[in-house]
Amino acid sequence: MKKYSHAQLRSFTEQVFVKLGMPANQAEIASSVLTEADLRGIDSHGVARLSGYVRLRDANRANFAPSLKILHETPSTASLDADLGLGLFTAQEAMKLAMEKARNVGTGWVAVQNSNHFGIAAAHAMMALEEDMIGFAMTNASPLVAPSGSKERMLGTNPICVAIPAGKEKPFVLDMATSAAANGKLEIAQRLGKSLPDNWVQTREGGSSNDAFELKNGGSLLPLGGHKGYGLAAMVDILSAVLPGANYGPWVPPFVAFLNPLENLPGKGIGHFVGAMRVDAFRPKEEFLAHMDNWIQRFKASERLNPEEPVLIPGEPELAAKQERLATGIGLNAEVENDLLALAARFELSL
Amino acid sequence: MKKYSHAQLRSFTEQVFVKLGMPANQAEIASSVLTEADLRGIDSHGVARLSGYVRLRDANRANFAPSLKILHETPSTASLDADLGLGLFTAQEAMKLAMEKARNVGTGWVAVQNSNHFGIAAAHAMMALEEDMIGFAMTNASPLVAPSGSKERMLGTNPICVAIPAGKEKPFVLDMATSAAANGKLEIAQRLGKSLPDNWVQTREGGSSNDAFELKNGGSLLPLGGHKGYGLAAMVDILSAVLPGANYGPWVPPFVAFLNPLENLPGKGIGHFVGAMRVDAFRPKEEFLAHMDNWIQRFKASERLNPEEPVLIPGEPELAAKQERLATGIGLNAEVENDLLALAARFELSL
Numbered sequence: 221m222k223k224y225s226h227a228q229l230r231s232f233t234e235q236v237f238v239k240l241g242m243p244a245n246q247a248e249i250a251s252s253v254l255t256e257a258d259l260r261g262i263d264s265h266g267v268a269r270l271s272g273y274v275r276l277r278d279a280n281r282a283n284f285a286p287s288l289k290i291l292h293e294t295p296s297t298a299s300l301d302a303d304l305g306l307g308l309f310t311a312q313e314a315m316k317l318a319m320e321k322a323r324n325v326g327t328g329w330v331a332v333q334n335s336n337h338f339g340i341a342a343a344h345a346m347m348a349l350e351e352d353m354i355g356f357a358m359t360n361a362s363p364l365v366a367p368s369g370s371k372e373r374m375l376g377t378n379p380i381c382v383a384i385p386a387g388k389e390k391p392f393v394l395d396m397a398t399s400a401a402a403n404g405k406l407e408i409a410q411r412l413g414k415s416l417p418d419n420w421v422q423t424r425e426g427g428s429s430n431d432a433f434e435l436k437n438g439g440s441l442l443p444l445g446g447h448k449g450y451g452l453a454a455m456v457d458i459l460s461a462v463l464p465g466a467n468y469g470p471w472v473p474p475f476v477a478f479l480n481p482l483e484n485l486p487g488k489g490i491g492h493f494v495g496a497m498r499v500d501a502f503r504p505k506e507e508f509l510a511h512m513d514n515w516i517q518r519f520k521a522s523e524r525l526n527p528e529e530p531v532l533i534p535g536e537p538e539l540a541a542k543q544e545r546l547a548t549g550i551g552l553n554a555e556v557e558n559d560l561l562a563l564a565a566r567f568e569l570s571l
Numbered sequence: 572m573k574k575y576s577h578a579q580l581r582s583f584t585e586q587v588f589v590k591l592g593m594p595a596n597q598a599e600i601a602s603s604v605l606t607e608a609d610l611r612g613i614d615s616h617g618v619a620r621l622s623g624y625v626r627l628r629d630a631n632r633a634n635f636a637p638s639l640k641i642l643h644e645t646p647s648t649a650s651l652d653a654d655l656g657l658g659l660f661t662a663q664e665a666m667k668l669a670m671e672k673a674r675n676v677g678t679g680w681v682a683v684q685n686s687n688h689f690g691i692a693a694a695h696a697m698m699a700l701e702e703d704m705i706g707f708a709m710t711n712a713s714p715l716v717a718p719s720g721s722k723e724r725m726l727g728t729n730p731i732c733v734a735i736p737a738g739k740e741k742p743f744v745l746d747m748a749t750s751a752a753a754n755g756k757l758e759i760a761q762r763l764g765k766s767l768p769d770n771w772v773q774t775r776e777g778g779s780s781n782d783a784f785e786l787k788n789g790g791s792l793l794p795l796g797g798h799k800g801y802g803l804a805a806m807v808d809i810l811s812a813v814l815p816g817a818n819y820g821p822w823v824p825p826f827v828a829f830l831n832p833l834e835n836l837p838g839k840g841i842g843h844f845v846g847a848m849r850v851d852a853f854r855p856k857e858e859f860l861a862h863m864d865n866w867i868q869r870f871k872a873s874e875r876l877n878p879e880e881p882v883l884i885p886g887e888p889e890l891a892a893k894q895e896r897l898a899t900g901i902g903l904n905a906e907v908e909n910d911l912l913a914l915a916a917r918f919e920l921s922l
Contacts, residue, residue: 291854292852292853292854292855293677293852294676294677294678294849294852295646295647295675295676295677296646296647296676296677296678296852297677297678297848297849297852297853298853299853299854324646325645325646325647325676326644326645326646326647326648326680327645327647327648327678327680329677329678329848331853354810366873367870367873367882368882368883369875369876369877369880369881369882369883370873370874370875370876370882371874371875371876372873372874374869374870374873382806384806384809392805392806392809394802394803394805394806396799396802396803400796426876444795444796444799444800445751445795445796445800447883447885448747448795449795449796450885451745451747451885452745452747454743454745454870454885455733455735455743455745457866458735458743458863458866459705462859462862462863462866463850463853463854463859464853464854465854465858465862468862468866469866469869469870470869470873486862486865487862497648497680498645498648499814501643501644501645501647501648501680502643502648502649502650502682502814502815503642503643503650503814503815503816504643507816508813508814511813511816511819511837511838512809512813514837515808515809515813515819515820518725518820518821519718519725519805519820522717522718522721522723522725522821523721523722523723524720524721524722525720525721525722525777526720529720530720531718531719531720531721532719532720532798534798534801534802534805
């Protein structure tokens with residue numbers, strides 16, 4: 221597996237976006253967000269998706285030069301029309317606005333309609349950490365998950381990210397799909413020829429399955445832990461889409477450009493919901509950060525199941541991946557590498 | 572199983588609280604919140620806990636006549652010191668304050684320290700529905716849940732509730748423990764002599780177990796779906812306690828009065844976090860409500876796994892229980908009934 225430096229992949233992505241008409245400042249932001257996934261070890265959401273974004277552009281389903289517009293606002297909230305831009309860029313703008321509102325009134329919450337997929341939620345929520353705010357980011361996504369009691373794909377893997385600053389310790393960053401497993405985990409099993417754990421997928425008819433290719437047979441992903449995961453995914457769908465006026469449930473436009481959106485859509489594009497809360501809107505910042513350090517240290521010191529395996533704080537594995545990959549590079553599998561080489565050829569770029 | 576009307580149980584609870592010095596207006600609120608659990612079918616959190624609250628009072632670990640104080644605030648946030656009051660009352664006050672802030676600036680978020688257990692989260696989050704706001708409520712709780720990779724009880728069942736208004740349809744009310752199962756479900760299995768599903772509990776040494784009494788052997792509850800549930804429970808703990816200055820993690824004071832709080836506590840009492848968002852802070856209210864109706868109708872119409880079993884919207888089973896129990900009464904098992912009769916004798920009340 222050939223390795224590439226983060227700088228190479230980010231710069232390549234940026235150049236592809238610029239070739240397709242994205243303004244330079246937007247391309248810089250969008251390429252950083254996309255490749256942050258590769259750094260953090262979330263390979264399914266990084267450059268592996270670059271050709272997918274390009275195909276959305278080719279199909280006129282994404283606007284690479286969007287003008288964002290505030291539709292509605294209060295001192296602590298706003299709804300944005302993202303003008304069919306990539307969420308990689310538009311969710312960053314939404315988060316900036318949320319943080320501006322938080323600076324003014326303690327918290328800020330921005331719901332976004334008419335957007336496209338935004339990469340990893342952590343790349344947006346973690347913006348808040350720079351100003352000692354707690355960041356939230358969620359998005360809806362192409363329907364793959366069946367509600368409890370159903371065999372129909374009605375919800376995306378609808379992730380939730382919460383990023384919480386600490387003092388001397390690393391921040392707490394929970395970034396989780398609300399399905400039992402994200403699609404990326406299925407792709408890994410497919411490549412390795414492995415079967416899936418129970419309760420990750422079901423067949424088209426709702427039967428149990430351990431087949432990593434079950435989605436290709438029309439099956440669906442299952443929500444995290446049954447009805448609770450269904451409820452969480454539904455909450456994400458409603459906040460991200462019913463609130464700002466995006467599409468929800470089965471109407472969320474598919475990420476893959478070869479599938480057309482349904483007709484008579486109830487909203488525009490896909491939706492995101494982001495938020496920022498100043499910690500000093502609740503207690504003095506230094507107190508908060510010191511107690512977060514204490515929280516983290518106490519949890520890391522909790523009795524281990526296995527003496528050799530540390531108890532992890534959410535965000536630790538991703539940060540370790542980032543440190544390692546910044547130092548040693550990012551390996552791409554042959555399929556992803558070929559995808560990028562095809563883009564390089566098309567746009568006369570070198571990878 | 573003898574049945575009691577909701578009015579009977581609520582009035583009895585109110586009288587017990589008043590006998591113990593709770594001001595009449597607080598007792599009215601606290602008794603309504605407690606018995607809302609019985610109405611909604613969450614038997615573990617209703618009058619079954621009344622004697623537990625009384626024992627906390629007897630042990631001087633709860634203050635039945637608290638004076639709440641705002642510690643810190645911004646236009647959209649506040650931290651409250653609940654003066655060791657019952658969360659049954661103090662979380663309602665917190666929610667009122669959050670809603671007042673939402674009226675002014677779009678959203679309101681209140682973190683509470685120095686409180687006690689608050690009953691069911693839904694009773695607080697649902698207050699927001701009356702003004703077409705989205706309500707949030709969460710709380711930390713006595714440590715019973717082990718983080719992933721640990722065998723130590725570090726987290727409570729830390730529930731999350733989100734209540735979202737609809738138009739003609741009933742509201743969406745997700746109220747879920749972040750553990751695989753709440754303690755109430757274990758109690759049901761204990762009464763029925765049943766074993767538990769996999770991955771609900773582990774032994775003191777971290778081994779797998781299906782024993783409904785495993786907590787009594789020093790075992791722990793497991794988080795919902797592994798590390799994701801751990802992350803959600805941790806988020807609840809941090810927002811509810813690190814943010815306002817309550818106790819967190821293993822330091823959360825136990826609900827049972829026969830266990831003493833640990834020494835050198837990092838905060839005060841247990842903590843809650845509540846919030847309210849005006850839907851019209853994002854889009855016109857009638858639009859939002861109409862799309863929520865559409866969301867709910869579409870999900871209810873999704874293809875069923877079993878033609879006989881409808882796909883449920885979060886909150887539907889609890890609402891059905893409430894309608895039935897308002898009509899036909901609330902059955903109490905012998906243990907709970909005896910508990911209440913003992914209180915009746917002590918306070919010279921009739922049940």
